[in-house]
Amino acid sequence: MTITVLIADDEELVRAGFRVLVNSAPDLDVVGEARTGEEAVALARAEQPDVILMDVQMPVLNGIEATRNLLAGPTPAQVRVLILTTFDLDEYAFEGLRAGASGFLLKDTPPEELISAIRVLAAGESLLTPRVTRRLIEEYTAGPAATPQPRKLPGITARELEILRLVARGLSNAEIAEQLFLSIGTVKIHVSRLLAKLDARDRTQLVIAAYEAGLGSLT
Template sequence: MTQDRVIRVLVADDQALLRGSFRILVDTAPDLVAVGEAGTGIEAVDLARRESPDVVLMDVRMPEMDGIEATRRICGPAGTAGVRVLMLTTFDLDEYVYAALRAGASGFLLKDTPPGELLTAIRVVASGEALLAPTVTRRLIAEFARHPEPARPLARELGGVTGRERDVLTLIARGLSNTEIAGHLSLSLATVKTHVGHLLGKLAARDRAQLVIVAYETGLVSAAPRPPR
């Protein structure tokens, strides 16, 4: 994402006042522009397909179709290529975190997040990164521990992944940043970014959030891990 590109944002929330507030906030940033508002999940899907925004600010709980299903339709194989979803929730311990990330969301944010942080989060997601804070990563891991999915064969899912890429994927699943991964593996930051790019391509993952899910579902890592020393 270059500095001269305007990031197009769709706001989806069933509360008109809050939806309007988010839109006004987005439009105050010189590098962001709101391209539409949706009050239901169905409207969000329709507008995402029509406008192809860079980022959708998606409320979890909406009428007609909730934000999880709307995200699944936007991010699915038949969805809108390149559109990323940033989920908005009222509660930090929202039970929908796990489902939202599995549906294809690139991140999770509280609705009471300071305005500046919200704008930064939109930029982060638009750039192709996942907004996966350590607290969210831990919650995701906890969900895998409580409701583990059957592990898929490593040979099928990770057959084309090199040993070093598996090391990087393991640390991504532990919630480490690229900088932290570089330190743990004694690699340059550029090399780590290259490995992450290869993983995204080989595993057909949209972003780091999807890589975390793949790492756990394939059995490469198990629940409640500790970062290596």
């Protein structure tokens, strides 16, 4: 199946470079380009791409607000947002994750890594390394989204709880499978059930849910 991609960046040369790169992959297809966050929201709702490459600093509506506009509210768009940032672990990247983005990359990421990241997000996973997970939890606890009351996890099995703990540590499905001596397919099933039971869009939200339940380890 072809993965459809929307590119949102206010610089024409940047959009052109991403367009050529994305369209060079046989399973990826650029279905639109946006110069502002407002255009990104409108195009995303019209074209319903699988993944958006979202720049942070754009006119009219920045990438963070555009992400929040798309993914929050009563009718969130079914799209994965990849925040593109200039500086590693900057405040904008984490604000984007809190707005619902599924991950972020530096703009100077090697081409093959960007292509891989698009495929990862389209498959329903997120780009969260243990270091990023640690910073995400730290940023979350320092902001207004922090929850004072512990979150309950009704209906979560012992195995799902075990996997949720590892997701909260930033482990991938393959790493979880290796640690628990399970197949990757089995781990994917458990993660899918966790997403459904916790009403979470992706692994980023699972990390936050784990933290709210007191499971998010920073070590």
